[in-house]
Amino acid sequence: MTIKDIKNTALQYLPFENEIAELDRQIEELRKQHLRDSLQGEASPAIRALQVKQTDLLQQIYTTMTPWQTVQVARHPQRPIFSDYLKNMFKDVRILHGDRCFGDDRAIVTALGQIGREKVMIIGQNKGKDIKEKIACNFGCPNPEGYRKALAKMKLAEKFGLPVVTLIDTPGAYPGVGAEERGQAQAIAVNLMEMSRLRVPVVCVVIGEGGSGGALGIGVGDRMAILEHSYYSVISPEGCAAILWHDGTQAPRAAEALKLTGRELLKLKLVDAVISEPLGGAHRNMHDTLYNVEQYITKNLAQLKRTPIDTLVNARYARLRGIGADCLPASAFAARRGKAKTPGRLPLKDKLAAARDLSETAAQ
Amino acid sequence: MAKNKKAGWDGFSLKPRKEMPEGLWLSCPSCKNMLYKKTVDENLSVCPECRHHFRIDGPTRVRQLVDEGSLEELAQDLASSDPLAFVWGEQAYKNRIKADPDANSAHEAVLVGKAFIRGRGVILAAMDFSFLGGSMGMVVGEKFCRGVDRAIAENLPLVVVSCSGGARMHEGVVALQQMAKTSAALARLDEAGGLYISVLTDPTTGGVAASFSMLGDVIIAEPKALIGFTGPRVIQQTIKIELPEGFQRAEFLVEHGFVDMIVERKDLRSEIGRLIDYCGK
Numbered sequence A: 001m002t003i004k005d006i007k008n009t010a011l012q013y014l015p016f017e018n019e020i021a022e023l024d025r026q027i028e029e030l031r032k033q034h035l036r037d038s039l040q041g042e043a044s045p046a047i048r049a050l051q052v053k054q055t056d057l058l059q060q061i062y063t064t065m066t067p068w069q070t071v072q073v074a075r076h077p078q079r080p081i082f083s084d085y086l087k088n089m090f091k092d093v094r095i096l097h098g099d100r101c102f103g104d105d106r107a108i109v110t111a112l113g114q115i116g117r118e119k120v121m122i123i124g125q126n127k128g129k130d131i132k133e134k135i136a137c138n139f140g141c142p143n144p145e146g147y148r149k150a151l152a153k154m155k156l157a158e159k160f161g162l163p164v165v166t167l168i169d170t171p172g173a174y175p176g177v178g179a180e181e182r183g184q185a186q187a188i189a190v191n192l193m194e195m196s197r198l199r200v201p202v203v204c205v206v207i208g209e210g211g212s213g214g215a216l217g218i219g220v221g222d223r224m225a226i227l228e229h230s231y232y233s234v235i236s237p238e239g240c241a242a243i244l245w246h247d248g249t250q251a252p253r254a255a256e257a258l259k260l261t262g263r264e265l266l267k268l269k270l271v272d273a274v275i276s277e278p279l280g281g282a283h284r285n286m287h288d289t290l291y292n293v294e295q296y297i298t299k300n301l302a303q304l305k306r307t308p309i310d311t312l313v314n315a316r317y318a319r320l321r322g323i324g325a326d327c328l329p330a331s332a333f334a335a336r337r338g339k340a341k342t343p344g345r346l347p348l349k350d351k352l353a354a355a356r357d358l359s360e361t362a363a364q
Numbered sequence B: 001m002a003k004n005k006k007a008g009w010d011g012f013s014l015k016p017r018k019e020m021p022e023g024l025w026l027s028c029p030s031c032k033n034m035l036y037k038k039t040v041d042e043n044l045s046v047c048p049e050c051r052h053h054f055r056i057d058g059p060t061r062v063r064q065l066v067d068e069g070s071l072e073e074l075a076q077d078l079a080s081s082d083p084l085a086f087v088w089g090e091q092a093y094k095n096r097i098k099a100d101p102d103a104n105s106a107h108e109a110v111l112v113g114k115a116f117i118r119g120r121g122v123i124l125a126a127m128d129f130s131f132l133g134g135s136m137g138m139v140v141g142e143k144f145c146r147g148v149d150r151a152i153a154e155n156l157p158l159v160v161v162s163c164s165g166g167a168r169m170h171e172g173v174v175a176l177q178q179m180a181k182t183s184a185a186l187a188r189l190d191e192a193g194g195l196y197i198s199v200l201t202d203p204t205t206g207g208v209a210a211s212f213s214m215l216g217d218v219i220i221a222e223p224k225a226l227i228g229f230t231g232p233r234v235i236q237q238t239i240k241i242e243l244p245e246g247f248q249r250a251e252f253l254v255e256h257g258f259v260d261m262i263v264e265r266k267d268l269r270s271e272i273g274r275l276i277d278y279c280g281k
């Protein structure tokens, strides 16, 4: 990826990329001058020097990003979205519409397709490119019928032994009147339960925004990966800031506290892998981004397909059960709190239950 | 915190918001009548005038629901490890859990136990809104799953009384994943042929609604309980329209097909007993 490509796609700069933008402007000016002077062949040493400087700067910015900057890159208007992956990473795609119940939610796309040599069921959240498409896709915020469509197609995949690949990119499930009337909560809940026991391999990748329950609704699987400059969070940084500071502009601080970047999630063992992005983020080089994602998926599908399905489903369950199982003993705090009053319990039973509980804890 | 108080309760603060203030008298938020607190308490915390169901904490719920003295609490010795080391400004999640003066907090946001309801053995989980808005973090998820394990092992029906604002923000994706964890445990219960009765009370929203609450074999709601994925205030702020009367209330969910039956608090014990008998457990 070179500066030329950047220029050709009329890149939009993020607020922390001002210096990069300035360098681009200078390079462009020199290039024009170069043409005016009708010089042939190699770019001038001046241009090359600027390009080197810019690469260094990008390197510096993108390796020391704050969580809030990561959120901004994850939301970059030119970041590759699901439709890019569908078009360029999968072959021989057949989109399957509708939940056979209410309608066809465009915020979740389901399709048969091939990745590498593997035939798979593709489930992805789509934000849309232009404004018309964005509106049709509800800006990537699914309605209940989207989750139900995803489940219906996953069941289809299960029936015919096709692995499932889900690509997650949503600000969250849609907060609308219709969504509530049609059971947004129930739709997501059922997906969580059914995905946990789906009898085919499931690989999930967060490619942009992993917005809370809306992301999780297609995000239970055997492998969970996240692109380097994506985020996955229980609440949007803005929403968190509104609660903690009563001020949405504190979102950068909330992003820090929420530990929502790939690196943090990997440390917490909440994702299996962070897929690296090309220098300057996925939006500067779609081709390499898709290549990295494809490599991750094909490698892991090959691995998962070799595992007996019972082993796989048990491991999937064990992994979920392990998340947050490392609770501390409450007795550590009890001294300061005072004894809890438990209703309708006899003192002897109290002791017995406590003893049983301790042995249970030890057995875990 | 002064700022917090001014702007109203944030739904996550540790200071329990009591719908029933201290003192001898209280005013019903629904019919505005002045009520003698003792009368309300004796009436299962339901307004004798208009049947408004006051929010009750976990221990009170258990006392009202189970046969007297029958509860054996399970997995009570669990506390959050504060996986994110969550801090904001001068404050830390860890300190706020520790400093909580409310004795109920020893149960965290859910109380799980083995008990009898009208003589039928059950595994019961009662959520407690007075602890961090009943929010689900690692402790709620873990206690819930251990309860499910026991229900499977002893072939007992599972009864869960939800009362929660959703996943606990301070535990980030660890809290979010408790949705998947609890739902996965319920899949196991389902495969074992276990009965799961889910009771939705005011409020049941967010990550709790979008996981175990909505997965009951039978789903009961208390009258007028607020139930939904996104809270009404957020919906209003986002789409900027006036929400219809009764939106996201228990009756609304029955109308749209997501709740089996609305049961008043006074009938809850007998209805649960009945359902257990029907399902042959």
Ligand SMILES: [Zn+2]
Pocket: B028, B029, B030, B031, B032, B033, B047, B048, B049, B050, B051, B052
């Ligand atoms: Zn009243």
